Amino acid sequence: DTGVSQDPRHKITKRGQNVTFRCDPISEHNRLYWYRQTLGQGPEFLTYFQNEAQLEKSRLLSDRFSAERPKGSFSTLEIQRTEQGDSAMYLCASSFITATSYEQYFGPGTRLTVT
Amino acid sequence: QKEVEQDPGPLSVPEGAIVSLNCTYSNSAFQYFMWYRQYSRKGPELLMYTYSSGNKEDGRFTAQVDKSSKYISLFIRDSQPSDSATYLCAMSSNTGGFKTIFGAGTRLFVKA
Numbered sequence: 001d002t003g004v005s006q007d008p009r010h011k012i013t014k015r016g017q018n019v020t021f022r023c024d025p026i027s028e029h030n031r032l033y034w035y036r037q038t039l040g041q042g043p044e045f046l047t048y049f050q051n052e053a054q055l056e057k058s059r060l061l062s063d064r065f066s067a068e069r070p071k072g073s074f075s076t077l078e079i080q081r082t083e084q085g086d087s088a089m090y091l092c093a094s095s096f097i098t099a100t101s102y103e104q105y106f107g108p109g110t111r112l113t114v115t
Numbered sequence: 116q117k118e119v120e121q122d123p124g125p126l127s128v129p130e131g132a133i134v135s136l137n138c139t140y141s142n143s144a145f146q147y148f149m150w151y152r153q154y155s156r157k158g159p160e161l162l163m164y165t166y167s168s169g170n171k172e173d174g175r176f177t178a179q180v181d182k183s184s185k186y187i188s189l190f191i192r193d194s195q196p197s198d199s200a201t202y203l204c205a206m207s208s209n210t211g212g213f214k215t216i217f218g219a220g221t222r223l224f225v226k227a
Contacts, residue, residue, distance in 0.1 A: 004158075006158075033215070040123065040219065040220075041219055041220075042119075042121075042203050042205070042217030042218050042219050042220050043159065043203075043215075043217050044217070045214050045215060045216070048214070056214065089156075091158055091159070102147040102164070102166070102207060103149070103161055103164045104149070104161070104205075104215060105161060106151075106158040106159045106160070106161075107158050108157060108158045109157070109158045111156070
């Protein structure tokens, strides 16, 4: 399968714990995005990478959140000191940007539940 | 006011009906327009992609973009029960780093 993959698919954690999610994009894609989606809402942008450089972060990404994309391949999203409000689906997407092409392809998501 | 407005529905139609889904937006800089289908507890699946204005057809799906009215549509012909899902509109521009803004999604139910 050559699509975007995410791991784990589900994560249950207790408030105050740290969690880390992984995303493997489509191999030839140069951009990688993280989104958060809560029930009944569309995905909300968190951050994106062009190769290994993190180029933009949403104000939703508090200092408890950090993302990396070492060597421009897979990416990790870490949440420190989780709060109940962090419970959501965390989605990763990748794309290959050209002048007229901008399709983003999403992974299956990681569903986080903070108890 | 949200940058992208989409009626959350739910929208319920009989099998075989033509479905019309719509979004309005406020940012005239948007150039890239997408429709995603999302089944429950799954990631969004790209259905249609349009650059700038115009129509695009793919099988039973037709996407329309009217930039003068800031209005986009997705039409589904001969709807099937398997089309029952949430449909998300999304849009972006090459300013601001191609950040994509999504609508809230419209829940569609196609009854057999």
